[in-house]
Amino acid sequence: MQYCFSLESVEQVYVTIFPDFEYADTDTFENEIAEFYSYSEVMEFREYLELYDKEVGESWKNMDEDRRKSCVMKILNNLDLNDAAVRLNNAKIILYIAQGCWNEVDCVEEQIFWQRKNCFLLQKLGVFNAFVELFEIQSKNGNKDLYGNMQDSTGFRVIFGVMFTIIEVVREEKNSEDLEYKDDVEDFLNEIDSIGTNLITKLIVCCTSYNCYFKSEVPLKKTLLVLWKFILLFLGNTDDINKSKKMKMEENGLKYMESSEEVLEKHKYKEKILWEPKVHQEEIEKYINCSRFKYFNFTLLNDQDTLVGLPPNIIESIKTMKKHAYIPLTKIHIKEEMESTKTDLVYEAMLPHFRELTYLFSNLLKCIVTDSDVNIQNETMPVCVVMRPVYIQGFAVNIARHKEIILKAVSGLSLLLLRHFKTNHVYQFECMAMNMMMVGFINNIFMYLRNDIETLMQTNYFIKRLEFPYCIIGGPPKYDSNTTVGCSYLYYSWRNMFVCTNLLRIQNKITKNKPMRIHLLLQTGLKSLQNVLEIKNPLIELYTLKLIKMVAKYMGKKWRLSNLKTISKIYNKVRHKICDNWLYLTDFDIKNKLDKNASEFKLQQEIDKYNMQFYALGDVETSKRSLNFITKDFEKKYEEFLKTEVYENTYDWNEILGGYL
Incomplete structure (x- = not known):
């Protein structure tokens, strides 16, 4: 069967500001769901409908709740069969249901309603765990047989489609004020606590x-999106990170x-300096000692x-x-150990990888920025392509859009991950940051920023008629000679x-x-950063x-004289420390520049020491869980353990420790 599509042109709209x-x-929820699917998958959605009609044969909207549950349970039972083809067909039916049974709706709003309702039904019946x-x-x-097209990744794409849709629906509901599915959201969050780290x-x-x-069956874009959104749900979003940080600081009396960013968000249109200045204890001590040495020619260590x-001033x-x-x-992280959290478990799971x-992230960034070949055929190349000019145009847009979504993920x-690790423990953050630096992530970021950044921000690869769910509601997209070619004016x-x-x-x-990293920034990135300032957005600026x-x-x-406007912006818009001498070199800065590698080596040693202490593998279990956790069974029998193993036994400690004294 051959399909032709109505395509809208992709244009660049030039403006100077992005307020x-x-x-x-x-x-938005709608855009995130749409970005999960490539334009090449439009042809497959009809197959999902045909399988549903063949297996169920009833209108989903006309069924009562019990009938819907029995249909889902029947399909779930078929997922346990040995025949891989049967499992895949039933998985496609589940995906059609998770998509909101789009063949029975008349508009996008109705499709989103049924998508939400169906996903919570699937979640209640254990579909997520099954997938x-x-x-x-x-x-x-x-x-084993790779063809270099979408046929290679069909199984993964269908499985990830169901998982991603449920995750997005639950995440959207969690962030909303609607209480209709509040209990279902809590149940799902409790459910993923036990499987989160393993997944x-x-x-x-x-x-x-x-x-x-090389050819691969892994649909990279979908894998990254599922991983990103699952961690976002499992560990929490920006609000959760800020709440956690604030709570930890209050607990430690800080x-x-x-x-x-928070100040900027609250005061978008205030034209005055809103930042409260900071000063660290080390800077206060350094200032006091310099003053003592100036007036009395001596210093007192650790005395403020x-x-x-x-003098009074x-x-x-x-x-x-x-x-x-x-x-x-x-x-506080360095001085004392904090209680174990879900972030610790995620860090422990990620540490070997x-x-x-980070090499994958850096390599993807480099390949996409330099427009090198990236192996994404298994998500974008249809099994059968109708080579008409209008389709070729859509295929090119699909490839560019696909790369942008990978970069986004x-x-x-x-x-x-960096934000969660930094809030949880500084050495977890430094470990990931060190790995990103070593694989060239810093340089590749500036390769991205060296592009015509203003034009890039205004280039929108987007064909609304092929976006989900517009591509399926009201039948498949059609092309005829009367179709007008328009553009999305964003x-x-x-x-x-x-x-x-x-x-x-x-x-x-x-x-x-x-x-050392600032030196890399100095070598490669300053010109790129000055180009980025052309984007008149407060946060990017x-x-x-x-x-x-x-x-x-x-x-x-010379640079300072020719960039007075930039220096003035820094004074007005960036938080400063009270003792911050950021515009001129000091003796301490010169020493740091000459000895820039020493701090990196020292940091690497501290990271290795932390990882060996809490996450080492081997005969002796030294992980944080073994140090800080007591099993529930042991906790119940703790008094019995004390009675039989401690109070009723006498030990000759001199004999036991004799070999160590």
């Missing part, structure tokens, strides 16, 4: 088995300061209280600094703005307070100015 771009963890098991079977069996590990292994240059003899400045003193949560995963997932591409913002945030997190602030002191007098 209405609202940054968030993800795009996790199906994913494990598919991973083990594999596909994340398997998805990471699936990602790292992908090869950018002062919580709003981040620059003895101010006798110092010095004492007043010290009081001001102490008023704005800020102790970061990372200091960090290098491969890579940037979103990388930033999400001021910007939300997807590309999201990627750019994420990459700038990642660069800030990886580079901050690291002399903030992160770009932060990066320029890091390298400004190394640029010299």
Whole structure:
């Protein structure tokens, strides 16, 4: 059977500012679901409907709740059969139901309603767990005959389609104020607590088995999207991270300061400096010792209280600094061990795969930015293609759109993991950041930013008639000579703005307070950053100015004279520390620049020590779980254990310890 499609042209709309771009963890629910499917999959959706009609043969909307449950349970039972073809056909029927039984609806709003209703029904009946098991079977069996088209990845694509749809529906419901499915959301979150770490590990292994240059059955885009959205649901979104950070700081008696992003979001149109300045304890101590040495020619280590003899203006400045003193949560992480969390379990699962995963992210970024060949045929190349000019145009748009979505998933997932690890334990964050730096992630980010960034932000690869669910509601897309060719008049591409913002945030997190990485930034990135400033968006401008602030002191007098406008923006829009001498080199900065590798080596040793202490593998179990967790069975029998093993037995400790004394 042959299909032809109505395609709308893809145009670039040029503007100078992007004031209405609202940054968030993800795009809208409708757009996220649409981006999961490629335009080439439109031909397969009709097959799902045919299988449903053959197996069920009834209108889903006209069934009562009990009949729907019995249909789903019957299909679930067929997933346990040995015949792989039968399992796949029944999985396609489940996917059709999860998509909202689109053949029975008249509009997108009705399709979304049934999609939501059906997904919670599937979740109640254990479909998600069943598809996790199906994913494990598919991973083990594999596909030996690879054709270099979508036929290679059919099994994975259908399985991931059901999993992704349920995850997105639950995540959307969790973030909404509607209480209709509140209990179902809680049940699902409790359900994934037991399987979350194992599923994340398997998805990471699936990602790292992908090869950018050779045929593969792994649908990379879908794997990355499922991994990203599942971690977003399992560990939490930005609001959850901020709440966790605030709670931990309050528990440890630390002062919580709003981040620059939070202040910017609250005061979008205020034209004054809103940031509360920070100063670290080390900077206060350094200032006091310098003052003592200046007036009395001696210093007192670890003493910030003895101010006798110092001039009144010095004492007043010290009081001001102490008023704005800020102790970061990372200091507490280093001094004392925190309670184990879900983030610890995710870190432990990811630790053996960090290098491969970060290398994959870096390689994908490089290949897509340089327009090199990337192996995505198993998600974009149909089994049978009608080579008409209008389809060729759509195929080219599909490829470009596909690459953009991969970049979106890579940037979103990388930033999400970095933020969770930094809130949980500083060495977990530093471990991932170190791996990203070593595989060339910093340089590849600047390769992305060196493009014509303003044009890139305005280029929107988007054909609405082929977007899900518009491609299926009301029948398959058709093309005739009367079809008008139009364009989507958007001021910007939300997807590309999201990627750019994420990459700038990642660069800030990886580079901050690291002399060697700042030196890399100085060598490769300054010109790119000045180009990014052409994008008149407050958030992108903030992160770009932060990066320029890091390298400004190394640029010299000539650069400062020719970039007074940029320097003025940094003063107005970036938070400063009270003792921050960011514009001019000091003796300490010169020493750091000459000895930039030493801090990296020291940090690597601290990371290795942390990983060996809490996540080492071998005969002696030294993981955090073994140190901090007591099983429920042992807890119930604890008093009996004390009575029989401790109180009723006497030990000769001198004899036991004789060999060690």
